[in-house]
Amino acid sequence: MTDRSAVDTIRGYFYQFDLSILSVLKLASLDDSIEIECTEDIDIRTATDITATQCKYFAKTEYNHSVIKDAVKHMVSHFKESLTGTKPKVSYSIKGHYASGQEKLDCDIDVDFLKKHFLTFSEGKGTTKVTRYHHTELGLSDADLGEFLKRFTIDIRAKEFDEQYREILGAIQSIFKSTPFSAEYFYYNNALAVIRDLSIKVTPMDRTITKKEFLERINTSTILFNEWFVEKKGKKEHLAALRKEYFTEFNVSPHERFFLVEVQADSYMRSDLKDIFFELSKKWAKLSSREPSPFCPYIHVHGIPDDELLALKRELSAEGFKLIDGHDFQAADFSHQSITQQATHGNGIKIKILNTLSNVEQTLNWITKTRRIYQFHFGNSYFDYDKPAVKHVKIQVAQLSDVKSII
Known part of the structure; x- marks a missing residue:
């Protein structure tokens, strides 16, 4: 991996961690929770709903449907299992930031668009090339796909890296009535450590945290030497x-x-x-x-x-x-x-x-x-x-x- 690609990869990790922090800060109830890397990168659980969110950060890449095709296929597979009762019923969300190409998705995603651009793919080359249809292999009807789309949202104009970071610090200042320095070096620093710690836990239960517990854990009076925070700064x-x-x-x-x-x-x-x-x-x-x-x-x-x-x-x-x-x-x-x-x-x-x-x-x-x-x-x-x-x-x-x- 080149130095440039390594930096881009690290920024991608930070972007996902920051989205997790922002997601928990925005929860309406103290009893609502997020789950880190469960069904998707972030699962947001409220009293009435679960939303599985996948995060994509490609600040130097043009958007193409192929970039998120695998993510959509994975979500449709999960949706199929939810219909059979083997997986819970959830909503699905993709958030992405790209350098350009967002106009390619400036339309309503209907069933035909979903099948053509996200669920149809090819394998092999030349005479061995085969076109496959993910929805057909899963046995999903157009009605089923229509139901999936009711649960599915996509935002490929998600905030840029620094813009999202500023939004986090603003939210922290509002919640804790803190100074800009305290928001960054106390609360955000601690928040990054909490999210990082959750992400490496083995079981989904251990990767879950309520808004109340999250705010309590980041509200400390010590400036931690968090290697992720220091790497970022x-x-x-x-x-x-x-x-x-x-x-x-x-x-x-x-x-x-x-x-x-x-x-x-x-x-x-x-x-x-x-x-x-x-x-x-x-x-x-x-x-x-x-x-x-x-x-x-x-x-x-x-x-x-x-x-x-x-x-x-x-x-x-x-x-x-x-x-x-x-x-x-x-x-x-x-x-x-x-x-x-x-x-x-x-x-x-x-x-x-x-x-x-x-x-x-x-x-x-x-x-x-x-x-x-x-x-x-x-x-x-x-x-x-x-x-x-x-x-x-x-x-x-x-x-x-x-x-x-x-x-």
Whole structure:
């Protein structure tokens, strides 16, 4: 597969996932549901009806009847089984986006049109060429095909990729009363993960979700590192958008900022973590003698062994990078009064290290000034501090270097 065709294929997958998301968002009742890749790509189930929808996205291809012929034949086969009672009675829908050729279907599809363009096909070549009639082989009469057409709708002028995406984000903003950023990076990101997860389940029951359950599952406070979302946005753009939203301030206010950073033993390098310490101090500390309210950030490193944290502190101190950790002398208990002492130009404190999550919580509880928590995690988040007065941003990352790119 060429790079261009691979990109087109990936966009086709995203288009189908997005149509699934849009379909569930548009359900009239919270109890209505969609089924992913059951009878067709998407089955929409309401209290009174089931609609099996197949999705086609060919942004660079001209529409021809042959492009959807197999899909129509499959639907007619299912219709035949519904007549015999072996399959449920459903409605059928095809949605497609094409570069051109839509005028070829600017007519009413009657039984003769259905048979000629969608149900008649050839096999073999030359003298062995045989014309076959799908409806005849299924034993369907013209009356039966007329009944099928009552259940069948087709839209080959479906929305373009970006247009459909904008419609999804608009629907999300309306439902959750969210900002454009939250609609995309929280709700849509989570929605994409939910649909992807459903699509790989084995049984139809496990690939079914109601609108109520869907909205509950995407309404989380964590920005997930969903590889499908990152693939769609591009990793560089993804990290840049997070930096712009949370870590770009023209005039940095003297808030108490807590950065919680996770490390993993199999990929940990001290130099990477040191770079984050230096970057945090450079950007989020103000220690000038002219600063009326000097300050510096707090940091907790989650998952780091005690001996490695101690070695890191020694190395930073030896390099003249002054830090405190709330322990005033050997074997002293942690003191929130000590850790919250003001960093100034005179004392040169560049960063405040919180050794444990308990230290983090104690310090947060002690401080009365404006507080901000920025938690970076690989798997599940590891710290909860749900107080309305404290902004708590949770960002899932793929590797430690992503943190530096974001902050």
